[in-house]
Every structure is written in C-alpha cells, then in structure tokens.
Amino acid sequence: MSDELSDQLGSNQQYALHVNGQRMEVRDAWLGESLLYVLRERLGLMGSKGACEQGECGSCSVLVDGQLLCSCLVLAASAVGQPIVTIEGIAPVGAPNDLQQAFVDAGAVQCGFCTPGLIMAAHALLEATDEPGEFEIREQLSGNICRCTGYGRIIEAVQRVAVARRSEAT
C-alpha cells in the first residue's frame, strides 16, 4: 500500500484529511469515528448536520473524491488522501453562491437544518448536468429529508439556478 496511507494510519491514532482544499490534522481520535463526527467535533466544521447517523436523512451530505456521500457513513480514517468538500467549501462564509442565494430567494429555507445537505446534493447535480428536469431534481434530492416539508420551494430554487446558469452561459 502507499506510504502515505500506511504512515498515517499506524497505531498513533493520528491522521490528516484534505477538507475544502486544506490539510487538517485529526489528533487523538478514535479511528472508528464517522467523517461527520470528525468534521463537527474534531475539526469544528459545523455546517454538516447530524440527525439519523444511518444514511436516511442526507443532512450530513458532503463530497468525497467528487462523490456525494452521507458523511455519517464514511469512516473518517478511511478517507485519508481523498479530497473532501463540505458546505463550508462551497462558498466563503457570508458570501453565498448563486445556489445558496436561490434557496433564500425561493423561500426554500425554513428551519434550515436540512439546508446544507440539500445544497450539497443540488450542487452535485448541477455540476453533473446543465439542464436537470423536475424528475431528475426530485430523484437527486430523494435522499435528503426536510422535516418542514418545504420540498416545492427547494425544487423551485434548484430549477431557478439551472435556468440562470444556462442563460449566463449563452
């Protein structure tokens, strides 16, 4: 196996993750911790939310190596060397990107708990396709639960961004 991996996962319970373009040391951690736990409790990145811790709710969604995943189902120590993008890496704090702004404008943010996960899921969709149809959006967001049940406006927000990005591109 590669030296980087074997070095970092030795018996010293210390490893580094690459989060939002930065190398972050994880010290004195139990190696059984989920990526969600490490992001929030070890690295202070509170944007990813923890609710079900069994992959059902999507509120902890992040990108690992470009793939949209539930961070609660990723063993943090196994993500060594892979680029991780969290909601904090989508846009600078205080300067929302177009997708985040569209959620605000469309009234898609109610209690806000599910919003980071939904932004990550919608972000992954819009990176992969320019013209998502409503069905595609619904399927992409099917792993993200909004307890306030504001799905209509969430879907509208994603559609608005897709349309705006297309018109900018032309």
Place this chain on the structure above:
Amino acid sequence: MYSRPTMSVIVPTSLRDALDVLAHAPATTVLAGGTDLMVELNSGHRQATAVVAVNRVPELRSWHHDPATGTLFIGAGITYAEIAEAPIAQWVPALAQAARTVGSPQIRNAATIGGNLGTCSPAGDGLPVLSALDAVVHLQSHTTSRAVPFGEFMVGPKRTVRVPGELITGVTVPVLSGWQGYSKVGVRNAMVIAVASAALVADPASGSVRLALGSVGPVILRCPEAEALAADAADFDTATISAAAERDFTELARQAARPIDDHRSTAAYRRHAVGVLAGRLLRRAFPNE
C-alpha cells in the same frame, strides 16, 4: 457513552495487500461502501477492533465484459450508482433496475455489490437478480480462490459461506438477450428497504424463465415450480403467455414464499405482494396474451 475499543484501520491499495491483511488477521472487519457497517458502528450495535477498507483496491473497482463467453465480471467494489448506468446497465438491465431502487443517490454512490453480498440481507436489492441470473460469487484468500454459485453462497439471513480470511472479489453474471426485470414493494420510492421483491429473467436461448424472491424468506428464494410452468406456457418468439398461466404463476410464487411478520410488514402482506410482483414481471416479459 458506550465503550470504544481501540481500532486499527487499514486502507490497502492493491488486492494483494488486502488479502495479506486478512491472512494475518482473518477476523478483520471488511469495510466496503460503509452503508451497512457504519450504521452499526455509529449506533454501537457492533464493535470492531480491526477494519480493512477495501474501497480503493483497483482490482475490486473493475469490471470485465467477455463477449466470447457472454459473461460480465463485476468487481466487488463497483457501486450501485455505477451499475445503474451504462455500460453495465445494458448488459444486466435487471441488476441496473435493482441498483436504482437502492437507498438514495448518496447511498448508491457508496454502496457496492460486494457489500450487498457480504451483508447478504434477504432484503438486499441486488440479490434476487443475482439469484435469478445464476450468478457466481468469487471469493479469494491469501492462498485460495473459489467460485460459488449464488444459491450456495447465501445460507441464511445475513449468513454466507465466506470464511474468515476470505474476501469477496466480485461476481460473474451471464449477459443474456431476453427480457429481465426487478420489482419491489416498499413504503415510498426512495430510501426504502424492500418489504417484498422479485427478479425475473427470461432467457430465450435456453427457453427458461427464472424467478427469485427477496424479503420473503431467510434466503433469496428461487421458484422452480413457477419457473417450469412459465417455461412451458410462454411463447418466446411472440412474447405471449396466457392469462391463466399468469394466474397460476402468481399463485406458485405466493406458495414459494416463506415470509415472516416483522416491523416492516406482515407475512400475509408479503406473500400477497410478492405474488403480485411475480405476475407483473411475467406479464412484462411476455406482454401478449
């Protein structure tokens, strides 16, 4: 808080390294996509002292289509998101259908066919398809290698013939020309574990119809009587089967089920639902009456 034993985590980047780990410590817990194991670790229902994460082993992350033998090898680390897409979806459309019903996009991006086989829940979505396809599961250890038909691989609920030290490296399925499909019943479209499921494979080359049922028994159940009836009654050239044969097929599927009552459903509903699924799949395979 529950107690946390010291854990070691190894992330091998070759099959040889992964098998070495298991040779030295056969009881090491294998982590594939994490969608089963992490749920148990998070809840404290399961503890592991040594984990080998195999999701970056290139040999497990590959597939190989062999037109000469008409077979497809799918590495254990291939995800359900990958199976749901071309080209794999074109070769085994029923498996792609099953893949698309697994969890959510987040789950499908992580969950692997090898993990589905390793967990081997009777509700595993890929398993009825592998059963109906007469798939062969590949197991390898440091010194041994064997290929086990799916019907012999799964021996009980979440029980397989895999022994400590062995790794599931992949599965071989035939690439067939006839209609094949997967159907399941659950409480919603996404994020649902099957209450009942069925896979049907019609193979005109051998004149056979194969039916496998999920979530209605301790293992995936094949239905030899229903299969024999359909093979007799169906006209493959015109995609025709009679309404009477469809009814009998449905009844034989119901009778083959061995369901239980649990928190997801009742045995009676499962038996009913799996009959309906089997009948529907047969009608889709042979649309003409």
